[in-house]
Amino acid sequence: IVQLAPFFQTYRKQRYPWVQLAGHQGNFKAGEEQGTILKKLCGEEDVCLQQLRSDALRPYVPEYRGQILGDDCEQYLVLQDLLAGFTNPCVMDCKIGVRTYLEEELAKAKEKGKLRKDMYEKMCQIDPSAPSEEEHRAKGISKPRYMVWRETMSSTATLGFRIEGIKKSDGSSSQDFKMTKTKEKILEVFTFFLEGYPQAASKYLQRLRDISATLEVSEFFQSHELIGSSLLFVHDAQDAKIWLIDFAKTFPVPDGMKINHRDAWMVGNHEDGYLIGLESLIQVFTELFQA
Ligand code: ATP
Ligand code: MG
Ligand code: MG
Numbered sequence: 001i002v003q004l005a006p007f008f009q010t011y012r013k014q015r016y017p018w019v020q021l022a023g024h025q026g027n028f029k030a031g032e033e034q035g036t037i038l039k040k041l042c043g044e045e046d047v048c049l050q051q052l053r054s055d056a057l058r059p060y061v062p063e064y065r066g067q068i069l070g071d072d073c074e075q076y077l078v079l080q081d082l083l084a085g086f087t088n089p090c091v092m093d094c095k096i097g098v099r100t101y102l103e104e105e106l107a108k109a110k111e112k113g114k115l116r117k118d119m120y121e122k123m124c125q126i127d128p129s130a131p132s133e134e135e136h137r138a139k140g141i142s143k144p145r146y147m148v149w150r151e152t153m154s155s156t157a158t159l160g161f162r163i164e165g166i167k168k169s170d171g172s173s174s175q176d177f178k179m180t181k182t183k184e185k186i187l188e189v190f191t192f193f194l195e196g197y198p199q200a201a202s203k204y205l206q207r208l209r210d211i212s213a214t215l216e217v218s219e220f221f222q223s224h225e226l227i228g229s230s231l232l233f234v235h236d237a238q239d240a241k242i243w244l245i246d247f248a249k250t251f252p253v254p255d256g257m258k259i260n261h262r263d264a265w266m267v268g269n270h271e272d273g274y275l276i277g278l279e280s281l282i283q284v285f286t287e288l289f290q291a
Contacts, residue, residue, distance in 0.1 A: 011035050011084040019083060021093040021165030021175065022230070022246075029070060035084040038076035041067060046077060048224070048247035055220040060211050061244050082234055082243050092193055092233040093164040093245075094281065098265050098273030099151050100228045102249055106144050106267065115140030122146075126153060126179070155181050160277030164230065166193055183284065190288055193233075203240035204233060205285040211242065212278055215261075225259060225270050226250045231281070 005017035007030045018037065020028055029038040039045075049064035063080035070076050083089055120141045123130050130149060135141045154162040154177065163177040163186070180189060194200050211231075215221045227249040231242050253259050253270055261274040 019091050019167045035081050036078050037081045039079055041075035041077055042248040045247045048250050051220055056214050056218045057220055086234055086236045088169045089234050089236045090169050091167045093230045094161045095164050095230050096161045096274050096277040098157055098160050098276055101147055102227050109143035116143055119146040154178055159280040160273040186284055197235055200235040200240040201285055201289040205289050207242045208282050223252055224250050225253050225272050226274050227272055
């Protein structure tokens with residue numbers, strides 16, 4: 001279980017437990033300056049955050065203040081704490097895209113070619129009918145097969161996003177959405193997330209539309225493949241906002257290639273399905289808003 005409040009933050013005299021909905025517990029620390037947090041350095045993410053400082057997407061990305069050496073002698077990124085300024089907020093992390101691994105990671109998994117008993121067992125636990133007869137006989141599956149299959153268990157492969165975690169203002173939280181797949185289930189979870197905040201759905205919807213319009217003109221977005229990146233939803237009684245976070249697996253599209261973030265992914269075309277996910281989210285929030 002990931003600890004949701006790894007440390008406390010203070011902002012404008014408000015003290016609040018910081019919320020971490022994904023990633024390793026040790027990856028984040030309180031920032032020295034108010035309104036900042038520290039995320040363990042990933043060189044690729046540093047490069048992206050630097051470029052995003054002068055991109056149209058800047059208002060929708062946590063402000064990046066550069067690197068700092070932590071007292072544990074590890075290098076950290078200094079980021080705007082997106083929870084600062086909210087009072088007792090509800091928080092949700094949705095991972096965007098039709099796959100959450102890099103093509104390179106899939107290729108590496110293919111090289112090994114060894115059958116994995118552990119992955120076969122995990123697959124059986126979740127869905128005993130998923131392995132083929134041959135896989136049942138071998139009591140093993142290949143890792144690439146497992147990687148592709150796993151994305152079909154959640155809404156990732158079909159809707160282009162999945163819920164990673166939710167924390168409500170009463171402190172209740174869950175990261176148990178790995179099997180949340182259908183639009184109906186997603187609607188249920190989002191309804192639960194918005195419960196008690198009648199104004200949030202329309203604000204989120206507007207913010208999603210603003211992000212969508214900005215992605216269209218963003219040079220960064222046109223030139224990058226975004227894998228495992230999330231939209232972070234934060235609302236309280238006053239406000240509701242969404243930001244793009246987590247660029248640890250965001251890479252420039254290979255030279256000479258172009259992606260539109262919408263075409264079906266096929267090995268080699270580098271499509272990430274980012275806009276498929278965003279459009280699904282807009283659809284779901286439109287339904288919620290009209291409800
Ligand atoms: P993973 O790759 O497993 O998703 P990670 O280590 O790359 O994890 P992030 O996804 O960047 O980390 O962040 C993990 C969680 O930390 C998010 O789900 C969110 O709850 C919180 N978080 C990250 N960045 C910020 C921020 N700038 N402000 C507030 N909360 C943040
Ligand atoms: Mg993440
Ligand atoms: Mg990450």
